Amino acid sequence: MKNIPVILMGCGGVGRQLLQQIISCRTLHANMGIHLRVVGVCDSTSYVLAPDVILAGFDDNFLKGLCQIKSDGLPLRNCMEHGTCESGSSSEFMTKLTDIAAHLHFVLVDCSASSETTKVIIEVLHLGCCAVLANKKPLTGSLEEFDKLFLHPRRIRHESTVGAGLPIIASTNRILSSGDTIVSSLGSLSGTLGYVMSEVENGKPFSEVVKTAKELGYTEPDPRDDLSGMDVARKALILARLRGIRLEMKDIKIYSLFPDKMGPDAMSLEDFLKNGLPMLDDDIEERIKKASSNKNVLRYVCIIDTKDISVSLMERPKDSALGRLKGSDNVVEIYTEQCYSDKQPLVIQGPGAGNNTTAAGVLADILDLQDLFS
């Protein structure tokens, strides 16, 4: 039985779901000859560590208790009541991780949303450990950091950074390793903006659709976090860098769905929803009509060609994969020189958000590293 030590950073929705899935997959993974031994967990303020990380790990009852504590909104140190463990602040943990990496070959899993994890991930990778990321931030920092993360590309996996568990990264890597050249990747990589753009197409005003999406919990608490296109741009940058396109976030042309004067610095959320948003309706309506007269539909799309990334509203043919998109699905169309032509791209579509599917992507990534463990 292969014993793979796992250390988890971030135990919000995705991290908690991951721990639960690890527990519920015990028999399945044992049949595959694998035991995932969780030895440490941290959140944004504190950590817990198993007393003997080299030989043992947390038992499943402890992990269940930990999930319950986090789901109750309590701090991690409350775990001390559930079993023996070491605890401390999350900043101490970062130092501790490199100490552990010198003695233990483990998988560091980043399910946080922090930009502070990059340094420690690079350090443990350098010491021979592996990393699995659901967190986009480490991959969208400087190119220098990106290069360090991919110095040993087999040790790092990050499927859930783009389209949650959808096999977009794995498929892109397969295309690249077969020597085919990707000419362009087109994607609708925001479930929120996908939903909004397919609903406005049916004649509803943009402002109403955004408000409904917010009520349904499809948007961030401040919908401008979605409407700015920044999240889509991060995903696009990851896909581009994977293909060897050397760009920084600042190089991306991002079309925000609201003007600067309605930004969070200039307008309160309440004011934006009540007064700002409705002022955008006419422009969107006009663009939809124009698209329709061209037999197209309007989509919020990222396009990564051979050199550039653009993230913006764009007309797409009604009968293309992007044009047919409904609801909150994500979709990518990949065009290559050899296998996937203009008329027959590779299309991958499905739900691109949610704790379940994001955690599933992380877990599949961890299992995919198994050959690097003895």
Place this chain on the structure above:
Amino acid sequence: MKNIPVILMGCGGVGRQLLQQIISCRTLHANMGIHLRVVGVCDSTSYVLAPDVILAGFDDNFLKGLCQIKSDGLPLRNCMEHGTCESGSSSEFMTKLTDIAAHLHFVLVDCSASSETTKVIIEVLHLGCCAVLANKKPLTGSLEEFDKLFLHPRRIRHESTVGAGLPIIASTNRILSSGDTIVSSLGSLSGTLGYVMSEVENGKPFSEVVKTAKELGYTEPDPRDDLSGMDVARKALILARLRGIRLEMKDIKIYSLFPDKMGPDAMSLEDFLKNGLPMLDDDIEERIKKASSNKNVLRYVCIIDTKDISVSLMERPKDSALGRLKGSDNVVEIYTEQCYSDKQPLVIQGPGAGNNTTAAGVLADILDLQDLFS
């Protein structure tokens, strides 16, 4: 630099394309720290083997010569003129392979269409080697053979057995290793039948569409090889077995598009095309009308639920991925318990045939085995 020895069985269109891609990817793979060292090749009658398989392999000029010889329709032994190598009959080669496997850790690649390769694949896997299959036959023999092939599941890859290079197997494996349960997989896995069914929908007679498909080279020389559904059934069986569904070919309900009395044993190809085929037009036309009145379209689909496989003509909703299919694309819809619901399946679509994409799938599989080589 990792040096991965490769031995290839079958050098028809796909095998030849694979050799060409290996050669053209030299720089790319070197940047990944990999050198694919081809040490042996066989076709249905003979083999060539590098003089020193442990330390050296064929140089790229020899491989280019080999591709030229095969493309000219000549036997492999003509390679003797292009460089130093050992040669002999393909049956001798099978014995030789197990001898080599005792001393060399290599990847055995099966790009043949033979049902005679299973035994040697099992033997070399048992000796610690790896295998990559584009050939469906070994995976659709008895369950006993299948179990032996997957005794060490990490050592075998077979993406190109279903949907050519489309990432259907890789994605299915990711879903399974994350502990999600696949409730059903639906697929249109024959480019030929996909083309035929989307064309008849536009009002053309079935017999005319089949004849056009034959003229365009979309069908096998005898179109009944496609219309029988056997090829789709093989792919469905592979997908089912991957999910742990223990069925044999004989357990699959296969709906053939022609009756037994028009089979190759009962009717010549010429007779079938001229007299048999047109007799099928009315029935198909009627079924299409019925589907249309239900707001559906008619597709040739395989459905793998939790226990059974069916391969037949079926009505599918017009706005589903299968319903929207046009031309010769393949598509699968995967529904699971946790991540991919009734309304949001995982959809993978693209060209599911052709030497380029099949060879690309094989090459990505070989690269995916790199962590098993030191």
